[in-house]
Amino acid sequence: MALTESNMLPLGSIAPSFELENVLTQRKETLKSLKGKEGTLIIFMCNHCPYVIHLLEAVIEKAKQWSKQGINSIGISSNSISTHPQDGPIEMTKLAQNKNFGFPYLFDPTQDIAHAYEAACTPDFYLFDNSLKLHYRGRFDASRPGNDHPVDGADLQKAVEALLTMQPPLEDQWPSMGCNIKWIPGNEPKY
Numbered sequence: 001m002a003l004t005e006s007n008m009l010p011l012g013s014i015a016p017s018f019e020l021e022n023v024l025t026q027r028k029e030t031l032k033s034l035k036g037k038e039g040t041l042i043i044f045m046c047n048h049c050p051y052v053i054h055l056l057e058a059v060i061e062k063a064k065q066w067s068k069q070g071i072n073s074i075g076i077s078s079n080s081i082s083t084h085p086q087d088g089p090i091e092m093t094k095l096a097q098n099k100n101f102g103f104p105y106l107f108d109p110t111q112d113i114a115h116a117y118e119a120a121c122t123p124d125f126y127l128f129d130n131s132l133k134l135h136y137r138g139r140f141d142a143s144r145p146g147n148d149h150p151v152d153g154a155d156l157q158k159a160v161e162a163l164l165t166m167q168p169p170l171e172d173q174w175p176s177m178g179c180n181i182k183w184i185p186g187n188e189p190k191y
Helices: 050-067 089-098 112-116 154-164
Strands: 003-005 019-022 027-030 039-044 071-077 105-107 124-129 134-138 177-180
Touching (some): 039 050, 050 154, 071 154, 089 105, 124 154
Parallel strands (some): 071 105
Antiparallel strands (some): 019 027, 019 105, 124 134
16 A cells, blocks of 8 residues: 555646446446536545545545535545455445445546546545536545544535635645555556
8 A cells, every 4th residue: 555645636627527337326427417516526435445444434424414515425436456356346336335325436447537537546535616616625634544633524624615605715725645546557647
């Protein structure tokens, strides 16, 4: 496991569109069909990463809270299943059902969507406004496995509140940190 920081895509970037399989329904879903009325949170995540596992319960709860405020969350797993089969659709489905995600969990088998978002780690959070312009990218909060910070989603919560009250993006945005995305050999990013 290599500790990796997110790339911090430029604020104001337009969310790249996608059509990916939702492992819970086995149907293709698009960004357009899943976007929220007030905003959209895209989370690059996976099943096995200890950084994702550390935050997962709080992420699920916050996603449910934010959905009531018009912000839809979307989980995407882009890890290579040849090297990490535990991150493939069957195990993704089991995790999403066992944890009662409340949001779609999409599989990115070609890693094209991870590349389009310049995703680097799991978890990697991207909050877009209702026009799909990037309002926040970075960490959920300061908590990491082994540190004493509470898992409360404080950083992302502040960004959501700013978005919902039509405030400009927060000036202080820190990168997320976690396991690097497990790239298909030869598909490593150039960014």
